[in-house]
Each structure stands twice: as structure tokens, then as C-alpha cells.
Amino acid sequence: MADAIETKKIYLKVFRFNHETDYLPYYKNYEVVVSQDEVMLDVLNKIKWEFDSTFSYRRSCRHGICGSCGIKVNNRATLACKERVFDMIELFGNEMTIEPQSRKRVIKDMVIDKKDFWDKYNAVKPYMITAVDEHPDSENYMSPHDYENLKEADICVQCGNCYYACPSVEVNEDYLGPASLAKTYRFNFDTRDEAKIDRLDTVNDLGSGIWDCVKCYECAEACPKGVNPIEKITYLHTQTFQEGRAKSNVATRHAVGFKTSINMHGFLDEGMLVAYSEGIGVLKHLPEAFKMFRKGKIAMPWNMPKSKNLDEIKKLIKSSSSAKF
Amino acid sequence: MNENIPIHEYDVVIVGSGIAGCSAARELHRNGKKVAVITKLHPLRSHSGAAQGGINAALSKDDEIDLHMFDTIKGSDYLGDQDAIELMCTKAPETIRWIERMGAAFTRNNDGTIAQRPFGGQSKPRACYAKDRTGLTLLQTIFEQAHRDGVTFFDEWYVSDIIYKEGKVHGVVAYNIRDLEFAIFKSKATMFATGGYGRAFKVNSNAHANTGDALSIVARHGLPLEDMEFVQFHPTGLAGSGILISEAARGEGGKLFNSEGERFMERYAPNKMELAPRDVVSRSIQKEVLEGRGVGPNKDAVFIDLTHLGEKVIMEKLPELRDLALTFLGLDMIKEPILISPTAHYSMGGIPVNIDGKVRKSCSDFVEGFYAAGECSCVSVHGANRLGANSLLEALFFGRHTGESILRDLNDKKLSNPNVVFEDAKRALEEVEKILKSNGSEKIAKIREELQESMTNDAGVFRTKESLLRQQEKLNELKARFENIRIDDKSKVFNTDLQEAIELGHMLDYSFFIVEGALIREESRGAHYREDFPNRDDDKFLKHTIAFMDENGKISTQFLDVALGKFEPQPRTY
Numbered sequence: 001m002a003d004a005i006e007t008k009k010i011y012l013k014v015f016r017f018n019h020e021t022d023y024l025p026y027y028k029n030y031e032v033v034v035s036q037d038e039v040m041l042d043v044l045n046k047i048k049w050e051f052d053s054t055f056s057y058r059r060s061c062r063h064g065i066c067g068s069c070g071i072k073v074n075n076r077a078t079l080a081c082k083e084r085v086f087d088m089i090e091l092f093g094n095e096m097t098i099e100p101q102s103r104k105r106v107i108k109d110m111v112i113d114k115k116d117f118w119d120k121y122n123a124v125k126p127y128m129i130t131a132v133d134e135h136p137d138s139e140n141y142m143s144p145h146d147y148e149n150l151k152e153a154d155i156c157v158q159c160g161n162c163y164y165a166c167p168s169v170e171v172n173e174d175y176l177g178p179a180s181l182a183k184t185y186r187f188n189f190d191t192r193d194e195a196k197i198d199r200l201d202t203v204n205d206l207g208s209g210i211w212d213c214v215k216c217y218e219c220a221e222a223c224p225k226g227v228n229p230i231e232k233i234t235y236l237h238t239q240t241f242q243e244g245r246a247k248s249n250v251a252t253r254h255a256v257g258f259k260t261s262i263n264m265h266g267f268l269d270e271g272m273l274v275a276y277s278e279g280i281g282v283l284k285h286l287p288e289a290f291k292m293f294r295k296g297k298i299a300m301p302w303n304m305p306k307s308k309n310l311d312e313i314k315k316l317i318k319s320s321s322s323a324k325f
Numbered sequence: 326m327n328e329n330i331p332i333h334e335y336d337v338v339i340v341g342s343g344i345a346g347c348s349a350a351r352e353l354h355r356n357g358k359k360v361a362v363i364t365k366l367h368p369l370r371s372h373s374g375a376a377q378g379g380i381n382a383a384l385s386k387d388d389e390i391d392l393h394m395f396d397t398i399k400g401s402d403y404l405g406d407q408d409a410i411e412l413m414c415t416k417a418p419e420t421i422r423w424i425e426r427m428g429a430a431f432t433r434n435n436d437g438t439i440a441q442r443p444f445g446g447q448s449k450p451r452a453c454y455a456k457d458r459t460g461l462t463l464l465q466t467i468f469e470q471a472h473r474d475g476v477t478f479f480d481e482w483y484v485s486d487i488i489y490k491e492g493k494v495h496g497v498v499a500y501n502i503r504d505l506e507f508a509i510f511k512s513k514a515t516m517f518a519t520g521g522y523g524r525a526f527k528v529n530s531n532a533h534a535n536t537g538d539a540l541s542i543v544a545r546h547g548l549p550l551e552d553m554e555f556v557q558f559h560p561t562g563l564a565g566s567g568i569l570i571s572e573a574a575r576g577e578g579g580k581l582f583n584s585e586g587e588r589f590m591e592r593y594a595p596n597k598m599e600l601a602p603r604d605v606v607s608r609s610i611q612k613e614v615l616e617g618r619g620v621g622p623n624k625d626a627v628f629i630d631l632t633h634l635g636e637k638v639i640m641e642k643l644p645e646l647r648d649l650a651l652t653f654l655g656l657d658m659i660k661e662p663i664l665i666s667p668t669a670h671y672s673m674g675g676i677p678v679n680i681d682g683k684v685r686k687s688c689s690d691f692v693e694g695f696y697a698a699g700e701c702s703c704v705s706v707h708g709a710n711r712l713g714a715n716s717l718l719e720a721l722f723f724g725r726h727t728g729e730s731i732l733r734d735l736n737d738k739k740l741s742n743p744n745v746v747f748e749d750a751k752r753a754l755e756e757v758e759k760i761l762k763s764n765g766s767e768k769i770a771k772i773r774e775e776l777q778e779s780m781t782n783d784a785g786v787f788r789t790k791e792s793l794l795r796q797q798e799k800l801n802e803l804k805a806r807f808e809n810i811r812i813d814d815k816s817k818v819f820n821t822d823l824q825e826a827i828e829l830g831h832m833l834d835y836s837f838f839i840v841e842g843a844l845i846r847e848e849s850r851g852a853h854y855r856e857d858f859p860n861r862d863d864d865k866f867l868k869h870t871i872a873f874m875d876e877n878g879k880i881s882t883q884f885l886d887v888a889l890g891k892f893e894p895q896p897r898t899y
Contacts, residue, residue: 005622020818037565037653049770053822054814061532063568063649065461066370082652107503108819127469128428136422141437147430154430154455154462158369192428 007035008089014047014055015099018108025106027097028052034085041069041081044098044110057110064224067157070164071110072099077161077222101164116173117160120180124202128187129195146191153186156227162219174208178219178229181210185232188239200245203236210236211251241323253277263317266307271298330750331508335361337731338497338512340484340539342368344464344717345699345724346518351471352728358735361510363479363499365534365824368468372520372532373699373720376460377571377645379442379452380717382417388449390414397715398892400446400602401708402851403867404552407890409680409704413715413722420722421453429466431455432642442642443576444713446602446899452714457573457645463717467724482508483824484538486753487515488745489546492686493693495743498753502824505817507754511745514694514731517543517676517684518724521700523556525836526669526785527777530562530569539701541831543676544838548692549685549871551703551885553835554842555673557711557852558786560606562668563653564626570646570665572713574629575599577642581610582628582662583618589627597899604710604852605899607667611786614666621664628662635659667786671711673852674842675703677871677885682727688871688885694740698727705869708887709851760826765809769825772803772810776832784840789856793844800840804833804878834874841880842870863894 010032017025032046041059048055057080058068064082071080074092088096098110105112162178163169169177184203187193203209210233219229237255246252257276261269271289275282282289292298299305307313337353339346342364353360364371383393393414398405425431425439432440432454444452455462472478481502488495488509496511522537523529544550561570561579575581581599583589593609594601601609610627619625631639636659639647643658650656650663676697677685682704684695698704699720706719734740783796807830814822848862849855868884875881 018816018818020816036655039652048821049768052813053769053825054816056814056819056821060366060370060534061372061375062566063375064652065375065458065645066366066372066532068366068370082648084652084655108816111819125473127473128466129473130426130428132423132470133426134423135419136426137419139422139425139431139439142431142433143437144433144435147433150430154465155458157374157461158367187428190428190430 005035005037007033008086008094009033010043010085010089010094010096012043012047013095013097015103016055016109017106019106025103036086038085039081040071040073040078040083040085040088043085044069044071044080056108065157067159070101070159070161072101073097075099077101077165079159079161079224082224101160114160117163117177117179120176121158121183123176124180124184125195125199126180126183126187128190128193130192140192142191149189150186151189151232152225152227153182153189153232155225156182156186157225159224161222161224162229165218165222167216167218168212168214172207172212175212176203176208178213178233181213181236182227182229182232185235189235196239197243197245200236200240200243204240204245204247206249206251210240211249238323250277259317263314265304266310266313267305269299269301269304272301330747332745333361333508333510335359335510335512336735337514337516338363338510339516339518340497341371341518341520341699341701342366342468342478343371343373343518343520343699344460344467344720345727346516347464347467347471348721348724349516349518349698349728349731350476351467351474352725353732354471354474354476356732358732361477361479362471363482363484363497363510365481365483365502367480368478369465371464372535373717374461374464375532375569376463376717377457377569378573378576379444379454379459379714380421380463380721381444381447381451381712381714382421382453382718383414383449383451384418384421384439384453385441385449388451392448393417393451395892396447397706397712399897400710400712401706402710402861402897403863403894404705404708404850404869404887406680406705406888407892408888409706411890412680413706413718416722417718420718420725424463424466424721427466427470429455430462442573443600445572445575445600445606446597446712452576454573456641457571457643460717463721467721483827485542485756485827486750487542487546487695488749489548489692490744490749493741494695495745495749498750500757503819505757505820507750509745509750511743513735513740513743514696516682516696516698516727516731517701518697518699519701521672522835523669523672525777525780525832525839526556527781528562528567528666529669530559530567531669536828536832537672537701537835538828538831539697540676540838541834544834544874547873547875549677549687549873550835550838551674551677551871552705552842552869553674553838553872554846554853554870555709555851556669556839557603557671557673558607558667559603559670560610560667561629561665562670563649564621564664564666566653567668568649568653569668569670570629570649570663572603573643574631574646577631577638578634579629579631581606582630583613584620584624585618589613589618594899601899602710602712607786608854610667626664626666629665630662631658632660632662669781669785671716672700673703673705673707673709673711675701677869678702678704680704681730682723683730685871688883694743696727696731698723703869709853756827757823760810760812760823761815763810763812763826765811767806767810769810769822769829772806773829773832775799776803776836780836780839784843787854787856788843790844793840796840797844800833800837807833837874837878837880838872841872841882845870845882867894
């Protein structure tokens with residue numbers, strides 16, 4: 001920390017809307033002086049306390065543990081109380097647009113209706129399921145390794161940043177989304193929980209569950225706590241196979257197709273992978289397949305090259321496989 | 326405003342959804358009672374989740390319940406009630422194991438048992454922890470299990486009054502923050518678990534929500550508050566913001582240095598050093614600063630050095646703390662010392678309750694159907710100074726215990742049926758209406774800022790008769806100005822302008838109690854330090870203050886005996 005506190009001026013364009021009185025949202029401009037030790041929540045407070053007390057937002061703990069104050073700054077998800085203003089200036093310059101996590105869910109200014117978020121949280125049985133000894137004289141034993149295997153999923157504060165940043169949620173309202181799936185991981189990888197299979201059956205339907213993640217990593221970027229939801233979703237993919245709960249559908253066959261192809265050639269056979277995943281549906285891809293074939297991107301099955309280390313690769317697959325298909 | 330207010334009926338209404346509220350709710354719901362929990366946030370946003378360092382229990386073979394009791398009593402500067410302390414410490418191991426069985430993610434020893442770390446004022450490593458986010462895992466767990474069992478939660482509802490008639494509480498009046506629609510919650514039993522009152526101070530570690538609403542709601546009905554002068558200043562708040570750096574930082578080996586590079590705790594607590602209790606360390610830091618040995622841009626902080634722990638230990642045991650110092654100071658504790666100063670942290674005082682959570686009407690009598698637990702209550706297990714990692718224990722244990730006590734009273738038919746009419750909501754409706762119509766000239770934010778600044782300066786770590794009288798005058802001035810506030814937001818939707826005004830009204834009212842208690846208590850004990858009375862005076866003040874406010878805002882004080890026991894008061898040195 002420098003000996004004197006440095007200040008800068010920022011120019012804000014702030015989303016405003018009150019669903020009771022406004023037909024359309026609008027933006028209001030504010031000029032705010034900020035200092036190096038301030039976070040974005042201080043900026044929200046300044047707008048309310050110095051300029052316009054009708055400005056509304058959720059906030060409580062002011063240090064990144066209650067998850068109330070998720071907003072978007074220049075369309076980037078952030079937890080306002082954990083984001084240094086000077087870091088934002090470094091990233092975006094001194095002009096910033098402040099918006100709620102989701103504009104279509106707005107109630108008032110930064111306050112959004114989180115009903116769908118909480119409904120999906122509730123859908124995955126977000127609690128440990130086990131018979132509770134109400135007066136125990138010992139604890140469950142849990143190794144440090146098993147504790148670490150929760151992989152920080154237990155620090156999710158349900159701020160919703162990942163959920164509202166997820167493009168799959170945006171286009172598919174049935175998709176459970178990264179937060180509730182990270183919560184699923186939290187309990188499904190806890191050695192003390194007894195409802196793993198039940199939860200897997202909830203989260204592995206096509207259209208709403210883990211297979212609808214498009215692996216874009218937006219959730220990992222948006223998370224202020226380092227939970228990394230996509231990593232957790234990937235572990236759930238594996239767990240559905242390990243536990244024999246994977247249903248045969250285009251997504252699971254796609255996953256199995258990868259392994260089959262590598263096991264057969266040591267290389268990925270992209271043509272067969274599509275056929276494997278989609279079955280008869282592969283026919284609709286024939287025009288692309290033809291173009292790809294002409295560019296040498298795919299080979300006919302009988303022309304598919306084989307890796308010269310295929311035996312080694314097969315051994316590797318065998319020793320590293322944790323699931324039966 | 327709508328006069329046809331809906332009336333919801335429950336066996337029990339619990340206000341506040343932190344650890345204490347959720348544990349009581351779960352207990353009652355499991356035993357067939359119809360329970361509603363009302364919170365102005367979402368339950369998972371409750372401030373219990375911000376607790377970092379740990380929760381105490383004499384779990385290990387080389388620890389003893391009696392030692393935990395003794396440490397707590399000595400830590401309380403002998404003002405803690407020994408019957409309540411004995412109950413809590415005895416039940417601590419079971420309580421920790423119970424929350425573990427429900428899923429709490431504690432850090433583990435190699436043998437799979439729950440890990441424990443040293444904390445200030447404790448004679449053994451006794452704080453069970455989950456890295457440096459113990460409160461979060463406990464809050465999540467108890468909420469999750471209450472939710473699993475089917476407890477009804479009212480999120481983002483603001484409770485603005487109790488219905489108190491003929492010596493009994495008949496429920497509460499609340500409004501939905503989303504649309505300002507009021508409802509009456511009628512109940513056989515009502516429990517407050519609303520948290521602390523640290524927001525009255527400028528430098529504090531508390532959430533925006535910790536405005537002590539319940540205390541003023543209770544006090545405005547002429548019911549007493551206990552030991553309000555005891556506010557804990559935590560020694561290690563981040564300089565400037567006051568955001569907490571957990572005692573785990575000292576527990577894991579953090580060292581304090583002044584501007585001259587001296588490890589100054591040698592002067593104040595030569596045996597315990599940095600691991601002396603919080604009141605002792607806070608005063609030592611403040612003294613260094615006042616004598617000109619502070620560091621930082623305003624020379625109002627000292628250094629805590631953790632660099633010798635190394636990256637591995639810091640990342641494994643204190644990752645959140647490192648993150649906080651990076652966010653709020655731009656300093657990396659792995660590489661450099663960070664700047665800290667005392668911050669208002671915990672409220673030892675509160676709504677007086679007996680060992681079963683029943684709210685007192687006077688020194689000898691109780692209110693029917695009214696209970697409280699957790700930080701908003703004063704039971705009192707912390708006396709004049711709380712030991713680190715005892716607050717989560719208090720919330721979890723006394724939350725559950727109070728739930729059991731309500732259950733017993735319901736089953737024994739000790740609680741008469743509540744009797745509620747629409748007029749009972751009048752006070753609450755009028756308050757909101759009056760504030761919404763305010764078109765004066767005073768800004769809420771300005772009055773609040775002056776309140777917080779003056780409380781920190783004149784009723785903070787060091788107090789004198791002079792400073793307290795000055796603060797009393799200031800409070801009178803602010804209270805008068807509060808009558809002339811201006812509210813710009815007249816909308817019914819998520820009106821936080823209105824809410825901040827109601828909350829400020831509460832902060833002003835309970836601040837009078839803090840100052841009055843501090844004035845009357847002409848001694849220094851635990852967190853309450855009078856420069857003009859630097860010694861503890863057991864003859865006069867080994868007593869709780871029980872204070873009442875009349876309709877004109879005048880406060881009168883009575884004294885209640887401390888429940889003593891096997892540990893006789895002794896001089897308190899560390």
C-alpha cells in the first residue's frame with residue numbers, strides 16, 4: 001500500500017428500471033471519485049448515498065461471503081464487494097456500464113427475480129442425505145484426502161454469477177445450470193452422503209442436466225470464489241458412467257464414441273464419432289461429411305490410419321478407465 | 326395502505342435465519358410444530374456465514390470441559406453466567422459432532438477426526454475449523470437440513486414490530502420487501518435470532534444487515550436490554566474497511582509489529598503474546614497507535630506478519646484471508662505483512678434471556694411466548710468479552726437448545742393461544758407511512774455516517790465520562806435530526822431507501838443503551854474500558870446491567886446478579 005491514498009474519477013452508465021412504474025429500462029450517468037482501496041460495492045453505495053437514494057441493489061456482508069451483490073460491469077459478471085475498482089479501471093478504462101446479472105429478470109435496478117435459480121437449486125436435493133444421529137458421541141471419520149476431494153465446491157455462496165452468465169441457461173430454460181450442478185458435486189463426492197444415485201438420475205437427463213453444458217468455461221470465469229463449476233460438471237459426467245446410471249442418448253454415446261475410436265485407431269475418427277453418437281441421424285450430416293472428406297478431414301473406415309503405438313494406447317485406456325460402458 | 330392485512334398462523338415464528346434461527350426451526354419442525362422463519366435476506370446470506378476461524382469444543386483427549394469453561398469465564402472477565410457457560414461447554418462436543426453428522430465440511434486430521442487450532446485466550450487448541458470459512462459450512466449445513474426437513478422460510482421479509490400485549494408476545498408484524506405488502510404472523514411462541522449490532526460503529530466487521538433491529542423493536546415496548554455497553558473490538562480488522570482477518574491468523578502464528586519493528590505484545594501480555602484475548606490485544610494496538618507507533622497512510626494501524634508461515638500453510642489454512650487482504654489492501658500476506666487495526670466485531674449485550682432462551686421482562690420476570698438466541702441475545706456466556714470461536718458454538722448450541730425449550734413449553738401447554746387483531750399492526754404501519762412521507766432535508770446516509778463516526782470516537786475502545794457525555798449529546802442531536810429526514814424513494818418495490826431509514830432508527834435507539842451502560846459502569850471490564858476507571862470493580866459491578874427505555878427515550882438501569890459458580894473471580898492476566 002502506498003503512503004498516500006490515490007483517487008481516480010470514473011464515468012458510470014447505470015441500468016435503471018422499476019417494474020412497478022417504468023415501461024422500459026433506461027440508463028443514468030454518474031461521475032464518481034474512487035480510491036484505490038475501494039471495491040465495486042463502494043461504488044454502488046456512493047450512487048445510492050451521494051446521488052440517488054432510490055437506486056436499489058442487494059448487499060450484505062461486503063466481503064465476498066454472502067453472495068448478495070452479483071452484478072455485471074461492462075457485461076462481465078462480478079461480485080461487487082470482491083472486485084477492486086482500480087482493477088476494473090485497469091481492465092476497462094474509466095468508463096463503465098453497470099447492469100444487473102440478468103436484464104430480463106429485473107425487478108428494480110440491480111435487483112432481479114431469482115426464482116428460477118432457487119428452483120433449480122432445490123431440484124438437486126442440495127443437502128446431505130443420511131440418517132442423522134441427533135446426539136452423537138463421535139464424528140464420522142473422513143480422511144484429509146476425502147475432504148480435499150470436495151474441491152472447494154463447498155465454498156459456493158449461491159451468488160448466481162455463473163448461472164446468469166451461462167449461455168446454455170440463456171437459450172434453454174430447463175437447463176439446471178452450473179450452480180446447482182456444482183452443488184450436486186458437493187454432495188455426490190462427499191463420502192458421507194447416501195443419495196448419489198438419486199441425484200445422478202436427476203441431473204443426467206438430456207435437455208436439463210449435465211449433458212447440456214456446452215463447455216464454454218463462462219461459469220469458471222464468472223465465479224468469484226474459484227468454484228470452477230465446469231470442472232464439477234465433468235466429474236459428474238464420469239460419475240454417471242462409474243455408477244452405471246448413464247442413459248443411452250446422443251451425449252453419452254458421443255462420450256463412449258471417443259473412447260471406442262481411440263481404442264480402435266489411437267486416433268479420433270471424426271466421421272465414425274458422429275455416426276456412433278447419432279445413429280441413423282448421421283444421415284442428415286452427409287453434405288458436411290462429403291465436404292470434410294474432400295478436404296481430407298475424415299477418412300473412410302477402411303482407410304483410417306492406426307497409431308504405431310496402438311498397443312501402448314490401449315494399455316493406457318485400460319489402466320485409466322474408471323467406468324464401464 | 327391496505328388495512329386488510331392477512332394473518333398467517335404458526336405455532337412458532339422465528340425471526341432471523343442464521344445458525345441460531347435455523348437450528349431452532351429444525352428442532353421444532355422435526356417435532357411436529359408449524360414453524361415459519363422470517364429473514365430480511367435469503368437464509369444463506371445470513372451473517373453467521375461470515376464467521377471464519379472456528380468453533381470451540383473440548384474434543385481431544387488432552388482437553389477437558391472444565392478447562393473450556395474456565396477459559397470462557399476468565400475470558401468473560403467473570404461477567405459470564407457460569408450455569409449457562411457450563412451447559413454450553415458440556416454440550417459443545419456433541420453439538421460439533423451433530424453438525425458434522427449433518428454434513429458440515431470440517432478440516433480433518435490425518436486420522437480422520439476433526440482438526441482443531443489454537444485461538445486467543447484458550448489453553449488448548451480447541452477451535453474446530455473448516456479452513457478459514459467455518460461459519461459458512463455451519464450455516465449452509467444447518468440451513469440445508471432445515472430445508473430438507475421442510476421448514477417454511479419467508480425470504481426478504483422485514484419484521485418491523487412484535488405484537489406485545491398483556492405480558493405476552495402474540496407474533497410479529499412484517500412486510501414483504503418486494504412489494505411492501507404487510508402481514509401479521511400470529512404465533513404461540515416467537516423467537517428472535519437476528520444477530521448483532523456492530524453497524525453502530527464506523528470501523529466494523531459486520532454486514533450491512535447487522536443493524537440490531539430486534540433490540541430496538543424490543544426496547545420500544547419497554548422491555549429491557551442487557552449489558553449493551555460490551556461491544557467487542559476485534560484486534561485484526563483490515564485497515565480502513567474493518568473487514569475481519571480471523572483470529573486464525575494469530576492462531577496459526579501471526580505476529581504483530583509496530584512502526585519501530587517491535588513485537589509490542591511483549592509489553593502487554595508477555596505470556597500469551599498475540600494469543601491474548603481480543604480485548605487485551607485491541608487495547609494494545611490502539612495504545613501503540615495513540616502513542617505514535619502506528620503504520621499505514623494514516624498511521625492508525627499496525628502490521629500482522631504471516632510471511633514466516635510460507636505459501637503452503639497460508640493456502641491450505643487461510644486462503645480466504647489472503648484473498649481479503651489482496652482485495653481490500655492490495656497486499657499479499659504470503660510476501661509481506663498486512664495492515665490491521667481494531668474493528669467493532671461482536672455484540673456481547675442484547676435481549677436478556679435465561680438459560681432456556683426465555684426473554685426477561687424485568688430482573689425477576691419473563692415475557693410469555695418470547696424467546697431469543699444467538700448474538701442478538703444475552704444469556705450471558707460471553708460476559709464482558711467473548712473468546713474467539715465461542716460465538717458459533719453459542720449460536721448453534723443455544724439455537725437448538727432454545728428450540729427444545731420452546732417445544733417443551735408448547736407440549737406442556739404453558740403458552741396460551743395468541744390473540745391478534747388488525748389494529749396490532751398499527752405501530753408498524755404508521756412507522757412505515759411516516760417514513761415514506763418524510764420530505765425533510767436530512768439524508769439518511771449522512772446521519773448514519775455521523776452516528777458511526779461519533780460512536781467509534783467517543784464510545785469505542787477507550788471511553789471516559791467526558792467522551793460518553795459528549796456522545797449522549799450527539800445521539801440526542803442525531804435523533805432530533807432523524808425526525809427531519811427525506812426519503813426520495815416512494816415506491817413499493819424493493820424500497821431500500823425506506824429500509825435503511827427504519828434501520829437507522831433502530832441503530833439510533835440501541836446506541837443510547839450502549840452509551841448509557843458505558844456511563845453507568847464506572848469500571849473497566851473485558852471489552853469495556855474506562856480510562857477514568859481503569860480497574861475492575863467487583864464490589865460494585867460484578868453485575869449485569871438491565872436497561873429500560875421509557876416513551877420519552879429516557880433510559881433507566883437496574884442491576885442483575887451474575888450467576889457465579891465454581892470459578893471465583895480472580896485478577897485477569899495473560
